Amino acid sequence: MAIMKIRGGDLDLVEYEFISFSPGEKIRPCGLKKDYRLNPVSGTVVVRAPARIHLTVLxxxxxxxxxxxxxxxxxxxxVYCTAEVECTDSGIEIDxxxxxxxxHFVEAFRQVVGYEGGFKIRARDHQHEHVGLGSTSTILTAVGHALNTAVGSPLTSDQLRLLIGCNFVEETTTGNVAFAFETGVGPAATIHGGMVVMGDELALVYRHAFAVGKQVYIAIPSSDISSAGEMEFDLLMNKARTLxxxxxxxxxxxxxxxLIPALERGDLRKAGDVIWEIEFRGSKRAEVEHHGFEIYRYMxxxxxxxxxxxxxxxVGPSIAVITDRPEDEVAxxxxGVGLRIAIATTVDNEGLKVQERA
Structure with a gap:
């Protein structure tokens, strides 16, 4: 794997080596490993989990x-990802x-809770990968909750968030995995719905219903700039850190x-003003400029x-618009600026849903 340089300032230059490994290696139990009383359910556990818009890292x-x-x-x-999980006698079958x-996450979960049986897993994501809609974190959160429910719910949702965040990986072209960037915003928004504010170390600071009764329109501008892998690393670990x-x-x-007072009083326009200011600040500016100034022109x-x-x-290039204007007017x-509505939806203010099916 590549060795990437990280510069955060004139006296802050280090090297980071991307190390890939086989799924199931380098598991981080996060202090959660202990003897749990497991009670595997019969039938299939089905989870539907909403995707997320990640507005900024702090x-x-x-x-x-x-x-x-x-x-x-x-x-x-x-916009939803789904996961179906059944307990089996042995083996891990993944569709x-x-x-x-x-x-990789299944092995992390099995090691932490001490489950020695098998799983049959079927997962489907929202088919919008690496455009800023959180396909990886959403599918991991859906599968994690399905696994947990299937063996009797030994972990809380907060413990699952921690386990997902500390074992968050992306796949490589060779079929291995490597640790990836994770703020915890995705799993928290997916689990709880609405708007979430995260502190460091995956701490959920605040959650509130957001944009109730409004429409969300997502445009995905064309971009030949990668938002994954080494390009993402170079962006986030250099210019973004400096800013x-x-x-x-x-x-x-x-x-x-x-922002939080605006959310408390349901003031969408004020929330939008705050986010617009943040678009030009710190690492968010680096993320937008990563795709060129055209994204700023659109917004x-x-x-x-x-x-x-x-x-x-x-890291884009998806642009989210929230308004109470009708779809034809927004379209x-x-x-007028050369974009189209790729997704017309709403904010999910309820979070993921779990059900058991005989």
């Missing part, structure tokens, strides 16, 4: 591919296109003093058209 200097954290804000959307990332040294206090202040045009809430998700505004 401080890129507080996380890396092998250290979850950094804080952040994001919200769940009514999913990105099998290595699931196999967050400067702006992390301001971003945190905006979230605490402006500025949408703001000038009067749309209340506009923000790019994660016309988007068409």
């Amino acid at each position: 401080d890129m200097n507080r996380f890396s591919p092998d250290h979850a954290g950094g804080g952040g804000i994001g919200f769940a959307i009514a 999913y296109t990105r099998e290595p990332i699931l196999r 967050d040294y400067r702006d992390r206090e301001l971003k945190s202040y905006l979230v605490l003093m402006d 500025a045009a949408l703001r000038e058209a009067g749309l209340e809430f506009v923000g790019m998700s994660s 016309k505004i988007l068409a």
Whole structure:
């Protein structure tokens, strides 16, 4: 794997070696491993989990591919991943296109709870990978809750978030896995719904219903810039870290003093103003500029058209618009800047759903 250089300032230059490994190796139990009373259920556990829009990390200097954290804000959307799990006598059978990332988490879960049987797993994601909608974290959260329910729910949702975050991986072209970036925003939004604010070390600081009765429209601009792998690493661990040294206090202040009060009173326009300010601050600026200034041109045009809430998700290029305007009007505004509605949906304010099927 590649050796990447991380620069956070003039006196802050280190090297990070991406080390890939086989799924099931390098498991991190997070202090959760103990004797649990397991009670495997009969039948199939089905989980439906909402995807997320990740609006910003609070401080890129507080996380890396092998250290979850950094804080952040994001919200769940009514675009879903599903997981079905059955307990079996032995073996791990996985029906999913990105099998290595699931196999790694399944092994982490089995080791922590002490389950010695097998699983039959079927997972389906939302088919929008590496465009900022959190396909990896959402499917892991769905599968994690299905596994947990299937063996009698030994772990709490917070413990599952911790286990997912500390064992978060992406697959390599050779079928191995490598530790990846994880703030914890995705699993928290997926589990609880609404808007979430995360602190460092995967701490859930705040959750509130968001944009009730409003529509969410997602545009996915074309981009030939990768938002995954080495390109993502170079972006997040260099320019983004430098900018967050400067702006992390301001971003945190905006979230605490402006965004949270706006959420409390249901003021979508004020929340949109805060997010628009953050788009130009710290690591978020680095993420947007990663795709070129065209993304700023798109978002500025949408703001000038009067749309209340506009923000790019994660490392992009997906742009989320929230408004109470009708779809045909929003489609016309988007068409005016060369975009189209890729997804029309709402905020999911309820979070994932679990059911058992005989």
